[in-house]
Amino acid sequence: MPELPEVENIVQGLREHVVGRKIANIIIHKPLIIKGPYRLRRQQAIDTLQSKTVTAVIRRAKRLIITTDCPLSIIVQLGMTGKFLISPPNAPLAPHTHAVIKFLDNRELRFIDPRRFGRICFIENLDPENPDPAMIAAGFGKLGPDALDCTLPEFLQMLDSKRVIKTLLLDQTRIAGLGNIYVDEALHQANIHPASIACYLSKKKAEKLLTCINNILHSAIKHGGTTFSDYRNAYGELGRFKQFLKVYQRTDQPCRKCSTSIERVKIAGRSSHYCPKCQKLKPKSKV
Ligand SMILES: [Zn+2]
Incomplete structure (x- = not known):
């Protein structure tokens, strides 16, 4: 998608x-x-x-x-x-x-x-x-701030929630434009487990996550996006970002940071790809 x-x-x-x-x-x-x-x-x-x-x-x-x-x-x-x-x-x-x-x-x-x-x-x-x-x-659903324009205060306000970070980042009414690929990639780059509770993230970690979201989106735009099956740009060309993915659809392949096997879990019905060593789950403390 x-x-x-x-x-x-x-x-x-x-x-x-x-x-x-x-x-x-x-x-x-x-x-x-x-x-x-x-x-x-x-x-x-x-x-x-x-x-x-x-x-x-x-x-x-x-x-x-x-x-x-x-x-x-x-x-x-x-x-x-x-x-x-x-x-x-x-x-x-x-x-x-x-x-x-x-x-x-x-x-x-x-x-x-x-x-x-x-x-x-x-x-x-x-x-x-x-x-x-x-x-x-015209009947369209409300959207949160665009993921590329989201300010740190807006992002911190969004994270003030007991929801799981992965689910929150996919919620278009809270932050708009992200889907499964770039959420998994941003969480990996920021070393955050996808099942972490949003409000347990420290301010420093939240700031890092927003920076990672921006870095990944800009890099993906530069490389023409990611093609898995159908996506083509207006010229019929494939996206080239797939080769830069670190976790998404890399289950059982080595983490590019630490060589641990990438795992896949279902969170709120969506597949999440993460590295169990780089992205440790620390549910009840500031991570
Ligand atoms: Zn790792």
Whole structure:
């Protein structure tokens, strides 16, 4: 599932190709992927967007937002397997192409999603500087601060909880953009056991964790994200960060810090990968 670095890479790729281009038409091949206020009147949204120019492509957590020079914006959640491809006109449609934005210069932006957990919404009056109110009005869930913008006071406030750190970091309403891969990697880099109780972390350790989250996300963005199966950027390229992963999906392989075998446990229904030596569980003391 694409997390913050993968979505950021797609956004950067799309920005280069679609900002400033005029929309000629939008073709929806699979109406079920359209959600939100225009679900039943999508043609009205499409008619409104015709001849409008794309003004920006931005990211909010794992959501991708295409704004235009009219009050309608397009929000995309990639779900498990959603991806975009920039295609020349008349290129054959890949299987599972559910929507196509055609531009006046004949270039096409195609949305492909084999497992169909992705969704596309048309929403009104979204402020690119502060997109949350319009998204909430359109029925999207509330999001916590973006993992790349989260300040130390916000992070410390979030950690003031008896919840398990792994579960808390995956909760998009508390800190947004992280998923299983980057949470496991950040906890390993910070030497924190994924089942640690959040409020038992010392301030120093919490500060270290926030730094590690930032380091890992920036590094993953730089290397094009992580591809396990479906993720591709807007050019159809694979992410290259997989080779830098220290724990995620490395069960029974040696820890890259201490050579102990990486273990996998289920925490709140999610697999967590960690090193039992570098990430010791000290549940009832400040670690
Ligand atoms: Zn280790």
